Amino acid sequence: MSDDPLSRHLLAAYSKKVNLRDGTTVTLRALFVPHDRSEVGQFFERIPQEDRAFLREDLPNRAEVEIWLDEIDLDRETVMVADADNRIVGTAVLERRRHGWTRHVGKIRILADPAFRRCGLGHVLAETIFDLAQKAGLEKIMAEMVSDEPGPVRVFKRLGFRTEATLNDHVKDRYGCKHDLLIMARYVGT
Numbered sequence: 001m002s003d004d005p006l007s008r009h010l011l012a013a014y015s016k017k018v019n020l021r022d023g024t025t026v027t028l029r030a031l032f033v034p035h036d037r038s039e040v041g042q043f044f045e046r047i048p049q050e051d052r053a054f055l056r057e058d059l060p061n062r063a064e065v066e067i068w069l070d071e072i073d074l075d076r077e078t079v080m081v082a083d084a085d086n087r088i089v090g091t092a093v094l095e096r097r098r099h100g101w102t103r104h105v106g107k108i109r110i111l112a113d114p115a116f117r118r119c120g121l122g123h124v125l126a127e128t129i130f131d132l133a134q135k136a137g138l139e140k141i142m143a144e145m146v147s148d149e150p151g152p153v154r155v156f157k158r159l160g161f162r163t164e165a166t167l168n169d170h171v172k173d174r175y176g177c178k179h180d181l182l183i184m185a186r187y188v189g190t
Contacts, residue, residue: 006078009135014080021120024084028128031079033069036088040081041065043088046113055111078136080128082112082121089113092125094132094141106138110155126159133188140187146171146179153182161186 015029031040041062047055072079075098082090095107108129112121133141143161145152161184170181 004136006132006136009132010078013131018124020116020124024116024119026082026084026089026116026121026124028080028082028124031072031081031091033072036081037066037069039086039088040069040091043091043113046115047111048114051111051114078132080125080132082116082125084116089116090121090125092129094129094136096133096136096138104137104139105142106133106136106140107142107144108133109143122155123159126156130186130188138188140185142183142185145182145184146173147182148179153184156184156186159186 010030015027017025017027019025044065045062076096078094080092080094081088082092090110090112092111093107093109095109096105097103106129108126110122110125110129112125130141141161142164143152143156145156147153147166163182164185165183167181167183169178171179173179
């Protein structure tokens with residue numbers, strides 16, 4: 001981990017225990033690839049095929065999960081996990097650019113274990129990313145999702161995101177079906 005404001009904040013503030021709406025306690029912490037490798041694979045295996053079809057990274061099997069883990073760029077991506085009883089039940093990724101005209105904008109990706117949905121885990125993961133984005137000096141967070149999946153759209157609207165664009169037929173899932181890409185955004189600190 002480098003010595004920047006975000007890294008120092010991660011070391012000081014996490015791991016952190018949080019109670020979800022249903023009373024479940026999860027621990028929020030940074031992903032530690034060597035230690036978490038097996039559990040991340042098991043987490044993605046619990047995600048239903050219909051949900052995996054819409055992931056930005058195509059992670060249909062353990063080999064693809066391993067490739068994703070090996071390609072995480074710690075200078076551009078911060079991956080947080082929610083852990084319940086030593087089992088990863090959610091992931092949140094903050095992706096950012098160090099240079100260029102969008103260096104003030106981050107991207108967020110959240111995924112929750114189906115058994116932990118509708119209990120506030122997505123909200124907790126998103127708030128964690130907002131905290132990290134602020135510490136990283138970002139001003140705006142974007143989320144991308146297919147427009148015909150109402151669950152994620154509803155969650156992000158509740159989190160204060162607003163639709164900024166729709167790109168028609170922009171996403172092709174692993175089955176070859178095209179979907180509109182919805183781009184939503186929220187300013188950090190609002």
